[in-house]
Structures are given as structure tokens and as C-alpha cells.
Amino acid sequence: MIDRAVAGRVQPSSTLLGPGDDAAVVRVPDGRVVASTDMLVQGRHFRLDWSSPEQIGRKAVAQNGADIVSMGAWPTSFLVALGCPADTPVAVTDALTDGIWSEVSELGAGVIGGDMVQSEQLVISITVLGDLGGHEPVLRSGAQVGDQVAVAGRLGFSAAGLAALRAESAEFPELVAAHQVPTPPYRCGPAAARAGATAMTDVSDGLVADLGHLGVASGVAVELHADLLDPDPRLRAAAAVLGADALDWVLTGGEDHALAATFPADAALPAGWARIGEVRAGSGVRVDGCSWAGDGGWQSFS
Amino acid sequence: MIDRAVAGRVQPSSTLLGPGDDAAVVRVPDGRVVASTDMLVQGRHFRLDWSSPEQIGRKAVAQNGADIVSMGAWPTSFLVALGCPADTPVAVTDALTDGIWSEVSELGAGVIGGDMVQSEQLVISITVLGDLGGHEPVLRSGAQVGDQVAVAGRLGFSAAGLAALRAESAEFPELVAAHQVPTPPYRCGPAAARAGATAMTDVSDGLVADLGHLGVASGVAVELHADLLDPDPRLRAAAAVLGADALDWVLTGGEDHALAATFPADAALPAGWARIGEVRAGSGVRVDGCSWAGDGGWQSFS
Structure with missing residues (x-):
């Protein structure tokens, strides 16, 4: 499933090493990195009867991206940890990762790493890294x-x-x-x-x-x-x-x-x-x- | 609960801006950052009858830290997203965050951000950032x-x-x-x-x-x-x-x-x-x- 989430995706030039090793490596020319994390839980932050998995993926990225631009920075790299019930159809996780990648790609960013585990509820935890481009963060x-x-x-x-x-x-x-x-x-x-x-x-x-x-x-x-x-x-x-x-x-x-x-x-x-x-x-x-x-x-x- | 997890903790000098704003800011003198994420789910990755919350927190950090040192880098910053059932005693979340901070502090690192949400199972998602110190990553x-x-x-x-x-x-x-x-x-x-x-x-x-x-x-x-x-x-x-x-x-x-x-x-x-x-x-x-x-x-x- 992780291979399906990663295969054929285009990484930005800031991704020096993408998914597949113990960790990813990202270029940080500014010398500072901005970072934020959010966890979304099924039934609390989204409902599968009200949103498609693709929409849920986009929204999860958007809310993390907003935390970075509100510092005056630009999102460059996302890490996505996904907890799924054992009976989650592959079509659902595929659509979720498609939604994640589609919003990430609109930002010109990349998904540089992740994890996929079994859980009772669908849980999406996203961490985003951002670039200040030489400016001071706006607090x-x-x-x-x-x-x-x-x-x-x-x-x-x-x-x-x-x-x-x-x-x-x-x-x-x-x-x-x-x-x-x-x-x-x-x-x-x-x-x-x-x-x-x-x-x-x-x-x-x-x-x-x-x-x-x-x-x-x-x-x-x-x-x-x-x-x-x-x-x-x-x-x-x-x-x-x-x-x-x-x-x-x-x-x-x-x-x-x-x-x-x-x-x-x-x-x-x-x-x-x-x-x-x-x-x-x-x-x-x-x-x-x-x-x-x-x-x-x-x-x-x- | 987030205030309890953050108050009085000591951040390393690499943490330019810690928890409390939309995002954290970390100094990255190397110009590259190493990043990895892991999700741990109660009943699958840990059991509260086999480990104390403090031990679970330490282990979650240790397994993430290991991903960074195995690249030849050093862990500097952790982001922690925590999903907890509504009836989770505060003593449990306090002990969990104490365990997280104690392993993080042993590394000389900091918890720079996080999230805390309600979920059916205890879920811990950690992202770690690391510093290559001018060396090439070992893949x-x-x-x-x-x-x-x-x-x-x-x-x-x-x-x-x-x-x-x-x-x-x-x-x-x-x-x-x-x-x-x-x-x-x-x-x-x-x-x-x-x-x-x-x-x-x-x-x-x-x-x-x-x-x-x-x-x-x-x-x-x-x-x-x-x-x-x-x-x-x-x-x-x-x-x-x-x-x-x-x-x-x-x-x-x-x-x-x-x-x-x-x-x-x-x-x-x-x-x-x-x-x-x-x-x-x-x-x-x-x-x-x-x-x-x-x-x-x-x-x-x-």
C-alpha cells in the first residue's frame, strides 16, 4: 500500500531523498524550517458519508498548508501517517492518497515520507515543512x-x-x-x-x-x-x-x-x-x- | 492539555520558535533537514497493560530517533500528534508526554509542535527532524x-x-x-x-x-x-x-x-x-x- 501511495509521484527539487529509506532528506536553503502537525480522526474531523476520500485527503493537506502560509512561509514537504481499519478498501486508501497528492502538487510540494498502520478508525496525521525564503516568520x-x-x-x-x-x-x-x-x-x-x-x-x-x-x-x-x-x-x-x-x-x-x-x-x-x-x-x-x-x-x- | 504538555519544557537552541503559534521554526544550519514519521496504535504497537504510558512515550520517540541516526544524522526536533479516547485520565496523557519529553531531552532535542484530538483508540503519531551536520546521509x-x-x-x-x-x-x-x-x-x-x-x-x-x-x-x-x-x-x-x-x-x-x-x-x-x-x-x-x-x-x- 505504501508503494501504491508513492509510485509515479513527482517530487519537487527540494526533495533530495524521498520515501523509501529510513528517513527523507529535504533541501532547506533558508537555514530555517517551519513545521506543523495536525491529526484528523474519522467521525470527528471528517465523515466518509459527507466527503469522498479524495476530498478528505485534500482537506487534510489544505489545513496543514494553511498553518505554514500563515507564518508567511511556503509549504514544501509533507509527511503523512495513515491509520486504517483492516477492512478499508484499497480504493479508499488510493483515493485518499490521490487527494493528498493532488493538493500537495498544487502547492508545488512533495510527500516525502509516511507510515501506514492498522487502526480501528481512519486516522490521518500530517506534518508539513515550510520555507521562509529569507523572510522573518510572522507570529x-x-x-x-x-x-x-x-x-x-x-x-x-x-x-x-x-x-x-x-x-x-x-x-x-x-x-x-x-x-x-x-x-x-x-x-x-x-x-x-x-x-x-x-x-x-x-x-x-x-x-x-x-x-x-x-x-x-x-x-x-x-x-x-x-x-x-x-x-x-x-x-x-x-x-x-x-x-x-x-x-x-x-x-x-x-x-x-x-x-x-x-x-x-x-x-x-x-x-x-x-x-x-x-x-x-x-x-x-x-x-x-x-x-x-x-x-x-x-x-x-x- | 496541550499547555500541560508544553509548559516548563526546555527547548534546545535550534528551536527558534516552539509550540504555541501556527507552526514552529527550527534552525537548520546544514541547509538540509532529515525527516521521518511513525504512527503507533494502541493494541497493535503497544498495550497499556504491558507498558506504562511513560514507557510508551519513550519508545515512540526512540523508534523515530533510530530512523534519523540510521541516516547518520542527529534528531533535533519532534512533532507529536496524540489521539486519545475522551475518558483518558489526565494522569495517562501527562505520563505519556513526560515519557516523550524524557527521551527527547536525552537526545538534546525538543518537542516543537503537536496536536491533541479525541479518538477511539490511543494513537501516537510522531515526526522527527534531524541534522546531518555537514555529512552525506547514509542510505x-x-x-x-x-x-x-x-x-x-x-x-x-x-x-x-x-x-x-x-x-x-x-x-x-x-x-x-x-x-x-x-x-x-x-x-x-x-x-x-x-x-x-x-x-x-x-x-x-x-x-x-x-x-x-x-x-x-x-x-x-x-x-x-x-x-x-x-x-x-x-x-x-x-x-x-x-x-x-x-x-x-x-x-x-x-x-x-x-x-x-x-x-x-x-x-x-x-x-x-x-x-x-x-x-x-x-x-x-x-x-x-x-x-x-x-x-x-x-x-x-x-
């Missing part, structure tokens, strides 16, 4: 009072798609697709770093929750403006049908893997970024001056 | 006809300990301990690289199986001599009591994470290494001229 802790707060990418689409799946609605295929395979605005991460972003994070738990983490790390408050967060008409349409609040999806929906960052007040925002608020002295995240009363967004360990 | 594919074959570290101890656990024997605590926490001869890996090792691998599946992989990768045959593999008296004593064959443990027992390597015929073997045979033209692994009839060693996906 969560660098936001300054007076900075602009901005986002790149979609907000609330994944949450709306999940609500449609839960309601067994067939009306919103585009939103369901956004839940199945997020499309992080990868290039906006390094672009923000070059434009002088002072702090950055990806939106995995929800905008309010993740800006809350950024605010705590920076020791600042974040003030958002609802009129700058006006939900997309597609979200409004779905919210009306599904009995939900579209702004709630935008503020607390996770898994879109948008990027949120702070920039100096006078910085020109790079393409793809839109201002949504400012950094203030204090703590917490407020929308139009009120603390958000929601549950703070999706959590993976509850 | 499985470099063995030359006429080379010496040598090993460093213990063989068969883990298999004997597992047999004692299965037989519910309390007679062999030292062997059981070897199964619970392997002690890879870490420093022998880089030492072999400096001494001109032409190929190297760690012994995770069993000596015959892993030398078989090395032989295939190098396009050579491996000839071993039983008199150079004489089982330790402690293995002979246990084999007599447990009705097993001590040489079988030495040849096919996995999980000791010994190192096996090939060296030029005239090379002086570094400390800790012992000659066990030679590289010949052809294919396969033979012991005193006979093909090994065993099952080829332990497999993680059967």
Missing part, C-alpha cells in the same frame, strides 16, 4: 495598537456547508464543497509577510476564536466592524433556508482556513486582503463594540 | 560487494521480552524492560557515517527483514555468520524457559532499534559496532549459506 504575537486587522479568503462557507449537510439539504452544493475541500488563500500568506504584516494566523477555529488567540499572544484587543464582515449573499440565502445566522457563520465558523492578519495602519493591503477592523489597547475581541456572545468557535478536543 | 542503497556487515545495539531482546509478557512470565524483567523501552545505540549512527559506512538502516522489523530491504536497495546479497550472532546468555536462558529459539529472536525480532550497516572491507569499525557478515553479489539474506526460512520479521500492517 501571532506581533500585533500593535493602531494596526489594521484584515482577512484573506472565505469566512463562514465551511460552517454553512456543514449546516447544509446536517440538514440533509441538497440546495447548496457550493457551500457543501467549501466544507469538503477548503481553499486557503495560500499566496496571500507570503504576500502579507512581504507587505509588512505584524501578526498572522489562519482561521481554523473561527474568526473570533483565532483573532482571540492572536490578541492574547500580542497583548491587545481586536475591534471588528460588522459592516466590513457583511456575509456573502450565498451565505445569507442558505441561512434563511436553514434557519441560521449568516454573520454567526462568518464570525465563528471554522475550517475555511482563511488568513487573518494585522498590518500597520498606513500599509497598503496586498491583493486578496480586506480590512475588517483595528487593533486596540486592552484584551478580547469585540464586534461593533460588543463582546461576542457565541461559543468561541469550533474546537477539536471537546 | 540503504550504498552497500558494495565485499563490504563488511555489522550491527550496533541489542538484537532479540525486545522479542524475548514480548514473549515473556505473552507467557505472563515474571522471570525476565530485563528483557521485558527492553521490550517496553528500546535503547537504540544513537551515537553509533553518526559514528558509522564518519567511519565511512556505505549503507545503514535501523532494525525495526527484524535483522533479516531489514538487511533484506538494504540488500534490495543496494542490489546485493547479505551473508551472515551464525557464530557472529551468538545469542546473549540472557536470551538463551529465556528461550529455554519459554520454549523459543534464541537465534530466531536475534534474526527476526524487531523493535530493538539496533543499527545495521555495511562498511568497506578494510574499514576499522567504530566503537559499539560488531561484524556479523559480508556483502556478496546476488540477492537475499543468507545465514551460514542458507536462506532464512522464518517469516521475515514483525510487520506493522498485516
